[in-house]
Amino acid sequence: MSTRHRLIGLTVVLLWGVNFIAIHAGLEHFPPFFFAALRFAVMAVPVILFVPFPDVPVRWWLLYGVGFGIIQFAFLFLALANGMPTGLASLVLQSSAPFTVVLGVVLLGERMTRRQVAGIAVAIGGMVVIAIDRMQAGAGAGIIPMALTLIAGLGWAFGNLGSRLARSDNPMRLTLWMCVVPPIPLYLMSLVIEGPAAGYDAMATAFTPDGLVALAGLAYVVLLGTIVGSGLWSYLMSKHPASTVAPFSLLVPVVGITASWIALHEQPSLLQLIGAAIVIVGCLAGLMGSARKPAPVKDSQACPTLPEPPGHASRFAPGRRSRQQPAPDGPHREPVAAKAP
Template identity: 55%
Template sequence: MPPRHRLLAALVAVTWGLNFPAIHLSLEQFPPFFLVALRWALVAVPTLLLVPRPRVAWRWIIGYGLGFGVLQFAFLYLAMENGMPAGLASLVLQSSAPFTVLLAAVLLRERLTGRQGLGVAVAVTGLAGIAVHRAGLDGGAALLPVVLTLCGGLGWALGNLCNRRAQPDSPFRLMLWMSVVPPLPMLALALAIEGPERIRASLTGLTSPTGLAALGGLLFTVLVATLVGSGLWTWLMVRHPSSVVAPFSMLVPVVGIGSSWLVLDESPAPAELLLGGLVVGGVLLGSVQGRRRTAPPAHEAPAGAGDPPVRDHGSGTTEPAEVSPPAR
């Protein structure tokens, strides 16, 4: 991965890290399943009206939407409502990276190098340590939110693989069209589990300080974390193997824990910080690649093509029609 693309991956980490305090503020007003439906509906409606569908089979759009949009955020929001701290959630959700690397090796037959395998092992050790630590808190009650967040990480990984297999003509439009999948199933879950009364109550008092903070968090989630962050992520996933891009997501906790400390006054336990260091160490180890080739892959775009997809790829006119992973 060239340095410019690594910087873009780091930018995604910043936007997604700041997203966790934003989600926390939104959950102060809205129930979790309804919030997921609302989040994706705000993207899906203009997408259906204004954005042409990418040349991708519906099975990959649906699979991407169910994994990335439904499973990831349903489990994450439910975990945070049940006591998962925002900063710690930003860390545990990065289980998607080792999940993606391992699933890509098994299902997509992407070669797992020794360095990447060691990085995954280090990261998993840190995540397992956090789970054990949380299991010892509050009589074990603190473990359930961790398990829910891990389920969200698995959903993210499954979405990554569908994104990878889609080979879209426009990754950004694929990300937008993925958003049409979650709203209806999540609204059905919200009505069945949270109930119409709770949903109706959450739509009142939106001009109060809590309501305004919730709306601000929702707008950040939709405009910045989803459109900018997920758009860049999709763009990178198409150009590089999953095992190279996915580990950058484990840098998100650096921003997530720091911003949660500043905004929400969350103070993670020293043991969790130390174990989180293992997770971050795993991503740094797994993302370093040897310099085996002297020429860029044939599918890499010329200088300037690394600009954010929001500007360059929103119309789908500059995206290659077919992209294959580089040989390793």
């Protein structure tokens, strides 16, 4: 991964870490399922009207929308509305990283270095430390919200794979069209679980002082958290193996916990801080490794709709290019896959 792509990953970390504060502001006024539906609905209409559908298989677009949009935000917002601390949620949600790696190995044939395996194992150990601390708060206040957040992380992991398998040549367009999938299912969930009056009452008071703060949070979530953050994330996922990109998400809690401490005065326990430190150490160890080339598969097992992205083979098998066939831009330039579109 080039330095430029690492900086893009760190930008996403900053945007998504602060995003949890914006979500907290929205949930102070809107019910969780309705707020989740609203965040995607305000984007879906202009996307349908003005943005061409991306040139990707529909099944991978739907997987991206269901995993990243519906499962992740339905369960994350439900967890936050039921007592999950905002900063801690930013940490537990990063379970998407080991989930993504496991799914990438099982479903895509990706392989990891020993250092990456050790890093992810350490990060999982940090999650276990957090779970032990949450058990002291009881099932209703501690374990159940954390379990809901873990399910959200699993949804994010499936969304990551959907984005990667789509192989979009325009990640931003794919991200925008992902927002078309969640609104109706999430709104139906709101009608059934929260009742038809919950969303109406919240909208009727949207221009009160509390409502305006919630609308500001909604604007941040939509513009910076989704359009900018998710667009950059999709770009990285289209250029690199999931096991290389996913560990960046483990740095989000550094921003999330700090922002929650400053803005919301949340005081994490000593055990939570220890668990967070373990997760971050595992993240850094995982980032220092390089993903290996996927194991070869027989022709009968290969999926013809999933070609390797441009530049993928040159990154992991540089010797394949003969000396008589230098890269178009010269023998010392980065592979094409490392360039911005």
